[in-house]
Amino acid sequence: MYYREILTRLATETNLATEILDRKRRAKPRMLVDFSRSPGKERVPGGSDTRARLMAREQQREGRYLRKLYETRFHRKNPFRVVYDCSAFPLAQIARQIVHALELKGRIPKR
Numbered sequence: 143m144y145y146r147e148i149l150t151r152l153a154t155e156t157n158l159a160t161e162i163l164d165r166k167r168r169a170k171p172r173m174l175v176d177f178s179r180s181p182g183k184e185r186v187p188g189g190s191d192t193r194a195r196l197m198a199r200e201q202q203r204e205g206r207y208l209r210k211l212y213e214t215r216f217h218r219k220n221p222f223r224v225v226y227d228c229s230a231f232p233l234a235q236i237a238r239q240i241v242h243a244l245e246l247k248g249r250i251p252k253r
Contacts, residue, residue: 224240224243
């Protein structure tokens with residue numbers, strides 16, 4: 143008798159039928175299924191998805207660290223940017239102009 147009153151009160155508070163609540167109460171607990179359900183509509187990722195994301199993050203973090211380490215140890219500054227059309231100029235003239243530009247920038251001593 144006492145059980146019916148509690149079930150009826152719970153049904154009115156949750157707007158569910160008493161039969162549904164009684165069926166849920168008597169059902170076997172499905173811990174894994176209930177745990178894997180998320181409160182919203184979004185899907186809970188599986189173990190392999192989570193592991194793949196963690197590995198990707200770790201690789202990105204390691205890549206950034208290695209890039210920073212490389213840039214600090216092997217600092218290289220481009221002397222200048224130059225583009226030549228090799229079909230319009232002979233290679234000897236291009237070489238002379240690049241050497242002259244390096245001399246003007248102070249990257250090599252003047253002749």
